[in-house]
Amino acid sequence: MDLTATTQHLASAAADLVRLVPGKLIDPVLSGVLLTADAHGVVLGANDRERTARVSRGALVHTEGRVLVPAKPLAETLRALTQPQVRLVVEGSRLAIRADGARFALPLLDVDLHPGAPESAVGGSTVSGSQFAAALATVATTASRDEALPIFTGVRLRSEGDRLVLRATDRYRMAIASVPWSADTEIDLMVPAALLAEVGKQVAHIDRVTLQATENHLALAWSDTVVTTAVLDGSFLSETKLALSDADTHIEADADTLTAATRRVALYSDPRGVVQLEAGDTELRLRATDHQAGEAEEPVKATITGGRTSPSFQSRYLLDALRPFAGTRVRLAIQPGMRATVLTAVDPGEVDLRYILMPMLPPKV
Template sequence: MDLTITTAELATAAADVIRLVPGKLVDPVLSGLLLTATAQGVELAANDRERTARVTCDALVHSEGQILVPAKPLAETLKALEQPQVRLVVEGTRLAIRAEGARFALPLLDVELHPGVPSPPAAGGSVSARLLASALSTVAATAARDEALPIFTGVRVRSEGPNLVLRATDRYRMAIATIPWQPGSASAEVDALIPATLLAEVGKQVNGSVSIGVDANRLALTWDDMVVTTAVLDGSYLTETKLALADVDTHVELDADTFSNATRRVALFTDTRGVVSVEVGDTHLRLRTADRQTGEAEESVKATIDGGRTSPSYQARYLIDALRPFAGRRVHLAIQPGMRATVVTAVEPGEVDLRYIIMPMLPPKTT
């Protein structure tokens, strides 16, 4: 294999693939980057048997071929180069990386042991990359990070008529985002549980329009020259219909930023659980907390209130997370009595229809 390519383009492509498929450190082959040079350019691909990613770059190919090299050393070398162009040449058992005034060489791995990158499932429909990225910035962050509970570390991606709905929960909160969906055919359906860590990275990279397809075992996302696939889990358990959301007795409207900022200040005085009480008045919410060690704090926030006077308590960081995606807007809190969930929505919904469900906590002990 022998080719010449723009350094920045190849460096970006290699970094993108590695972030999508970090690789298996215990297996050098599954941590490798598969390079395939043809007359159409060069394809970079990775496969750790659970995820795959491949991207195509324009290149001047002098000699076609396919090789497997350590992914991170290649990406780090390309990132460090300042020369505008780089030439990749196979020299015996090494890949030489040549730039003006410099040469680096990486060992070749056994390409025959690599599983390759199979064709992705056919696209079932497409969504706007901008709206998908916006939805994922909230939903993927709501999934659990504890690998001991893998079913809570994913995002359920489901097509529902003209919409694509994304759901995630860590058992204490749930985010549901709905965006427009363009089905590929009348019978095309998508319903799969996808690792949140992968979708969080997808949200950072997507551009233009994103095609989504699913089969019995895999889901594929395609945009520009990138194709990503991942193994899927059964995510049918993940639905807000199993939560009691019909007993709302208190409705509150207020500015999200004002509420969030007040929560941050009062949270400086919380106990070890980080819980703040939200007392509902006639025209305001009063945030309160007290702890023998840290002291006490209270702050009032103006609000429009209708209905009962249920006054829940929340873990401060979860409340702040729930308000963050509504920055710059007014929010509506649908509060249920007892230890039932509270639903946070925008008073004036945007392009992404977002609902954030947060569970209350036992109130902090008073001093």
């Protein structure tokens, strides 16, 4: 194999691939990147037997070929190069990376042991890349990171008419977002949140993303990238198991103002980071107290209707809940007692988002 390519394009492809499929450190073959060069350019592929990725880039191919090399060293080397062009050429048992007099060489792994990379997805349902990314920025980060509870580490993707609904929870909070989509079939799958979080970052400026589902796998395709992943069992994940219709207090406030006040007051919270929201007539008063840190309170102008429920929340979860509503007004529907509070946008856009937050016991005075 022998090819010349634009360094920046090849480096971005390798970096995207490594983030989509980090690889199995215990198996060098599954931690490798499969490079396939032909008349159409070069394809970088990865497969760890649970997820796969394939990224294509244009290249001037002098000699067609197929090799397997360690993925991360290739990505890091390409990222570090400042020369505009780079040449990849097989030299004996190594792949040489040449750029204006510099030479780096990676060992060739056994390409015949690699399971291969996915072909491009054909057909499937489509969603706006920017809207999908906006939904995933909130929903995917709400899933649990505790691998001991894998059923909470995914995002449930479910088609509901002309909307694709995304749901995730870590048992203390839940985020639900829906986006318009063009569906050719119904889907209902639980997809690892870590992968979708990275997909969201890569498709933020992409026009369309294609989703193609089977019983045990989901394929996502955009531009020159195709990703597949095994799915989890997520049929249990639904907000219908939560009582969300008994709110007795409704609060509307500027999300940025409320976020800033929460950060300041949380500096004086107890070790759990608990902040109390006390609803008044025309303002929402945030309070926090700790025997060592002291105490703080700050009012935020708000439109308040209904009762005077005063829930307490862990500040970091409240800040996470407010983050997707930045730059807008947010509505809090507060239920009495230790029941969930629902945050929504006062004027929702194409991405319809609901964030369900469980309260904490108030701090002991």
